[in-house]
Amino acid sequence: xxxxxxxxxxxxxxxxxxxxxxxxxxxxxxxxxxRRASLFNTQRIDHLYRDPHDIGRKFTLHYGDLSxxxxxxxxxxxxxxxxxxxxxxxxxxxxxxxxxxxxADVDAxxxxxxxxxxxxxxxxxxxRFYQASTSELYGQVVETPQTEKTPFYPRSxxxxxxxxxxxxxxxxxxxxxxxxxxxxxxxxxxxxxxxxFVTRKITRAMARIKxxxxxxxxxxxxxxxxxxxxxxxxxxxxxxxxQQDAPDxxxxxxxxxxxxxxFVKMAAAELGISIRFEGTGADEKGYDAKTGACLVAVDxxxxxxxxxxxLLGDPTKARERLGWVPKITLEEMVTEMxxxxxxxxxxxxxxxxxxxxxxxxxx
Amino acid sequence: MKxxxxxxxxxxxxxxxxxxxxxxxxxxxxxxxxxxxxxxxxLAALGIGEQVEVHSVTLTDFRSVLTVLAKVxxxxxxxxxxxxxxxxxxxxxxxxxxxxGxxxxxxxxxxxxxxxxxxxxxxxxxxxxxxxxxxxxxEHTPFAPRSxxxxxxxxxxxxxxxxxxxxxxxxxxxxxxxxxxxxxxxxFVTRKIVAAAARIAAGSGETLSLGNIDVARDWGNARxxxxxxxxxxQQDAPExxxxxxxxxxxxxQFVAEAFAALGLDWQDHVKVDSTLFxxxxxxxxxxxxxxxxxxxxxxxxxxxxxxxxxxxxxxQQEILQK
Numbered sequence: 001x002x003x004x005x006x007x008x009x010x011x012x013x014x015x016x017x018x019x020x021x022x023x024x025x026x027x028x029x030x031x032x033x034x035r036r037a038s039l040f041n042t043q044r045i046d047h048l049y050r051d052p053h054d055i056g057r058k059f060t061l062h063y064g065d066l067s068x069x070x071x072x073x074x075x076x077x078x079x080x081x082x083x084x085x086x087x088x089x090x091x092x093x094x095x096x097x098x099x100x101x102x103x104a105d106v107d108a109x110x111x112x113x114x115x116x117x118x119x120x121x122x123x124x125x126x127x128r129f130y131q132a133s134t135s136e137l138y139g140q141v142v143e144t145p146q147t148e149k150t151p152f153y154p155r156s157x158x159x160x161x162x163x164x165x166x167x168x169x170x171x172x173x174x175x176x177x178x179x180x181x182x183x184x185x186x187x188x189x190x191x192x193x194x195x196x197f198v199t200r201k202i203t204r205a206m207a208r209i210k211x212x213x214x215x216x217x218x219x220x221x222x223x224x225x226x227x228x229x230x231x232x233x234x235x236x237x238x239x240x241x242x243q244q245d246a247p248d249x250x251x252x253x254x255x256x257x258x259x260x261x262x263f264v265k266m267a268a269a270e271l272g273i274s275i276r277f278e279g280t281g282a283d284e285k286g287y288d289a290k291t292g293a294c295l296v297a298v299d300x301x302x303x304x305x306x307x308x309x310x311l312l313g314d315p316t317k318a319r320e321r322l323g324w325v326p327k328i329t330l331e332e333m334v335t336e337m338x339x340x341x342x343x344x345x346x347x348x349x350x351x352x353x354x355x356x357x358x359x360x361x362x363x
Numbered sequence: 364m365k366x367x368x369x370x371x372x373x374x375x376x377x378x379x380x381x382x383x384x385x386x387x388x389x390x391x392x393x394x395x396x397x398x399x400x401x402x403x404x405x406l407a408a409l410g411i412g413e414q415v416e417v418h419s420v421t422l423t424d425f426r427s428v429l430t431v432l433a434k435v436x437x438x439x440x441x442x443x444x445x446x447x448x449x450x451x452x453x454x455x456x457x458x459x460x461x462x463x464g465x466x467x468x469x470x471x472x473x474x475x476x477x478x479x480x481x482x483x484x485x486x487x488x489x490x491x492x493x494x495x496x497x498x499x500x501x502e503h504t505p506f507a508p509r510s511x512x513x514x515x516x517x518x519x520x521x522x523x524x525x526x527x528x529x530x531x532x533x534x535x536x537x538x539x540x541x542x543x544x545x546x547x548x549x550x551f552v553t554r555k556i557v558a559a560a561a562r563i564a565a566g567s568g569e570t571l572s573l574g575n576i577d578v579a580r581d582w583g584n585a586r587x588x589x590x591x592x593x594x595x596x597q598q599d600a601p602e603x604x605x606x607x608x609x610x611x612x613x614x615x616q617f618v619a620e621a622f623a624a625l626g627l628d629w630q631d632h633v634k635v636d637s638t639l640f641x642x643x644x645x646x647x648x649x650x651x652x653x654x655x656x657x658x659x660x661x662x663x664x665x666x667x668x669x670x671x672x673x674x675x676x677x678x679q680q681e682i683l684q685k
Contacts, residue, residue, distance in 0.1 A: 171643060
């Protein structure tokens with residue numbers, strides 16, 4: 001029996017990597033779309049890669065871009081996927097204020113181009129579609145916790161573009177009977193999270209501070225409250241949404257909330273560092289309780305023109321209908337992330353001590 | 364003397380708004396995608412073709428937006444441009460988002476870039492609400508858009524709200540329910556109906572084919588609605604407003620009123636054609652325009668049935684004049 005075929009956009013990202021691994025384990029033939037760049041950007045999926053000459057290879061990468069309809073149509077025509085997971089996006093909230101048009105083109109129109117490609121190929125009754133929607137849609141929240149019924153109030157060009165993508169997915173489901181689902185995923189992290197996202201930025205900085213590779217961590221709004229889960233758990237729900245009898249939209253969250261400040265404390269504690277916070281607003285600082293060194297400070301550059309202060313998901317529907325139970329706790333995730341970043345930092349420290357250059361990977 | 368700039372001046376609302384602003388003593392400039400090729404028939408129909416300075420602007424082209432803003436230096440900007448047909452949006456979904464979503468973004472960015480002190484009105488749409496299950500929509504009703512047009516308008520609406528909050532622009536969304544007039548193009552169902560009714564009254568003997576006539580809408584008079592746009596920009600603080608009559612009738616009733624105004628029984632001349640049904644359509648749209656009445660002191664004087672009759676009579680007079 002021929003296994004199912006999946007196409008993942010955004011395969012080089014955190015979720016793409018975990019999802020590809022999951023689907024390969026389930027016997028899928030997995031195709032991914034990556035943008036062409038002068039540099040390799042495949043660290044997260046290198047362990048899945050197979051040489052194109054290998055017989056029976058089940059993992060294939062295609063060059064592509066959500067801003068090019070012809071390219072998407074051609075790839076979908078070749079791959080004929082049973083399932084499409086649209087995880088590709090300009091996914092950084094702060095960057096969206098600086099590149100709003102690009103964000104709209106990729107996140108909003110890109111989703112439409114994919115849905116249209118499926119229709120143009122006459123595959124709307126064949127191909128199931130997952131859209132990576134986001135808790136950022138709730139923005140300036142109108143109720144807490146947020147459910148599938150909570151109205152949206154997007155607060156950034158990123159969230160507005162994702163709002164378009166959410167509703168156009170719903171519209172194609174209603175208008176053309178497509179099996180299309182929105183997963184409204186709250187923040188989900190892992191050692192594979194991009195280095196510029198706050199959780200990874202924190203765990204990476206704490207590990208580097210511990211080894212003397214960095215002095216201080218600069219953050220934006222440390223009072224922001226988020227509902228953090230593990231990406232590995234969340235991609236399983238992405239897959240499960242496409243295995244139901246009927247398409248629907250689901251909130252995926254843990255139902256627990258912590259501040260960015262809490263996350264810093266947890267990451268530091270994992271390395272045996274105790275941080276004492278003093279001051280408020282832009283003057284808030286975090287000091288090493290033992291040495292008194294300033295390890296954390298606020299840089300207003302990281303403030304957003306409009307902040308999202310609090311997000312907390314209510315995953316009742318996913319629990320009841322999809323059997324959603326997150327397996328990895330926040331504490332376990334922080335431990336995993338810190339250990340992974342400590343390992344990287346140790347490698348860098350070793351290279352440096354032997355006279356080799358290492359990348360600092362600054363923003 | 365205040366300077367106004369109307370994006371999308373060649374359309375129904377653009378023409379009535381230009382007329383209103385001229386009456387109020389504004390200098391009025393307007394844009395169209397190709398001002399040399401556009402006929403500006405609506406401006407001509409209102410006899411103001413010569414008084415509006417027109418510029419060629421494509422909202423999806425940042426340079427073109429920036430140039431017209433720098434040249435005109437408006438005190439008030441009215442953004443009425445964009446692909447405006449729900450039906451067409453199913454056939455041209457990408458262009459619909461480009462013109463509405465990206466176009467609005469370009470305009471907001473251009474205002475920001477120039478640091479222009481201009482006030483901005485954005486034509487949001489009642490289509491953003493989708494089907495409220497008969498509940499009258501207010502400014503607090505969540506959006507549930509049901510067409511590529513409505514989805515694009517919902518995005519543009521929140522772009523405007525976000526730029527107001529993030530960059531303190533004086534920017535307002537007018538969430539206008541259906542508003543009609545003799546200047547509506549004939550592809551819009553209201554104009555299609557009254558045009559057919561007038562021809563039938565003149566003896567054409569044709570049959571009018573319509574899609575789903577059980578849909579219910581709140582139809583107002585466009586001429587009254589442009590006043591609400593202007594009022595929004597005269598307030599102390601920028602806010603969003605629902606603009607509607609507060610009355611809803613079915614398309615069947617609208618047809619009956621229009622035909623009756625010309626002494627006809629609609630049932631003798633209309634057939635329902637299911638191929639004209641849209642892939643996803645809103646059954647009932649209903650509005651509560653209380654905030655506009657309270658804050659702007661604005662109220663519609665004509666209800667949907669008045670609009671149907673007035674449009675039919677106007678259409679008949681036009682035929683008679685020819």
